[in-house]
Amino acid sequence: MSAPAPRRRDLALWLLRHTRDLLTPLLLAIVLRIVGQLVGVALLVVAVTGVIRSATESGTDVLGGVVLPTVGSLVGLALVKALLRYLEQYSGHYVAFSALASLRRLFFSRLAPQAPAATDGAASGDLSTRATRDIDRVEVFFAHTLPPAASAVVVPLTAIAWTAVAVDPVLALVMLPVPALVVAVIPFLSGRRTWRATEERARANGRISQHVADSVAGVREIVAFDHAKDRLAGLDRLGADAARAADRVGIVAGVRSALVQVVQLGGVVAVLLVGTTRAGDGVIGWPEVATAIAVLLGIAGPARAVDGFVADLDASFASAARLFEVLEREPVVSDAGPASIVVSAADRPHDVDAVRFTDVSFGYPGSLEPAVSGVTWSIPRGTHAAIVGVSGSGKSTLTSLLARVWDPQSGSVELDGIDLRGIPLGEVRSRVAIVSQRPFVFGRSVRENLVLGAPDATKEEIAAALHVATLEDVVASLPQGLDTPLRERGARLSGGQLQRLALARALITDPDVLVLDESTGALDPVTEHSVRQRLAAWAGGHRTIVEVTHRVDQVLGTDRVLVLDRGAVVEEGAPADLADAAGPFAALLARV
């Protein structure tokens, strides 16, 4: 179920909630920035008043009485400002990068329980853009938003209040509309439109990443079917969508930036006009006019920062919204947690079936037809069972339910007599190992790929698994043996070797139930025969094997067979009996 689209305010609160621990350094960054910028305004004021005093004050010791103290103050203030800037940048970026690290951790920790159900078939390119670029964009929210936003309000107000008290209240009043417009009005002009365009740009970037990821993964098909031009044209179209959205954002940002300049320069002219009149009337002196202008110039930068970050902030929120979508999604299956039942191997009852499906029905989200319906079937421990049926009959779905990738909508799946929903998820996954149709191999060494599910596997365990999978000769022939690096997706292995690697990887975890999902299809008959023999020895009458296949002749040597058709059980029994009965199994067998 997808979460409702969040608003920007909700997103800001959501981000802050997930990074609560960083609020103290964030507050520190804000205070440091405000003080640093006030020191910046003071620098200008001291410089201007110093110049005016040295020009207007008569007397012999202008150098010692005015110039040197002014220069001394300027140097002192500049050093303090530099130090404050350093500390502000340090704490701001500490907050930002720590926030990114915790968002990354959060992303993967929330994604893991959703996998593989929610990630299988999901747009992997788009997902990785969310995990990388979108998370990086959120940095703007932490490092470049809250401190500048706070200082854009506090610095101008403080400086103008000081002007009202120490210089001239009328000039302060003339200055006031400038930061008000620059901070609170102009940055938000046309905000809704740019926000929508920014969201569209983020989505377009996600689609571009997906297109590129698909093109890289499917490069063989693209070349074989001479499809490169179409892919490029598709990329151009997506690029044009992103550019159009970026243009809309850019035009508004340009206009707003121009307006900021006009208002700030207009403010200087207004202060100059009013100040000149008041100085001419003798109400204030020229130094006061110059000081007021120095203050106005000093607060221009801090005030302008709001317009500077609003566009970036939109991009940051658009990315945060894409993260929110993934992070707040409910896991497809919920872990039963510590209250659930963990039964040690020794305590497991011997008289119950290893696996039992009771009236199990399940349909994929969004599908009208159930993928399996009303399946009731038991697999005694230590047997080799097979699920057969034509393509799309629900065989793989049944094994996914057995590994609790999904929960059935009705009925139950039991492991050793206990409903899977009452067993910790980690325990289910360690007791049921699936060797899938399309195993994934990481671009790491053979060894690292083998011990994925059992990082502490011993040399002997690895050797035993390689033996059952008849992979020992293959590994021995690799240039660095087990340490040979594999290219991504196992590019340097043949299809059959890849399948055997996946089998060995599952065996190393020493599962109670080994599920083979069409996982010997790429083996030559001699190798397959030898793998089957070794698997039977490995199972040794106490481990259970569930094999999914549409090669019906392969299952004659198994203990029992389930025949599925359009998700329903149409026959079940010992293969020899079924072969003799004139039922669906015999019909499938006759087609071989």
Ligand SMILES: Nc1ncnc2c1ncn2[C@@H]1O[C@H](COP(=O)(O)OP(=O)(O)OP(=O)(O)O)[C@@H](O)[C@H]1O
């Ligand atoms: N992730 C999914 N989302 C939606 N529908 C799915 C998904 N996976 C499978 N299906 C559908 O569920 C039904 C059963 O598919 P399943 O993969 O279990 O069949 P199968 O018997 O294993 O097929 P095959 O022998 O071709 O692998 C099919 O109609 C299929 O289209």
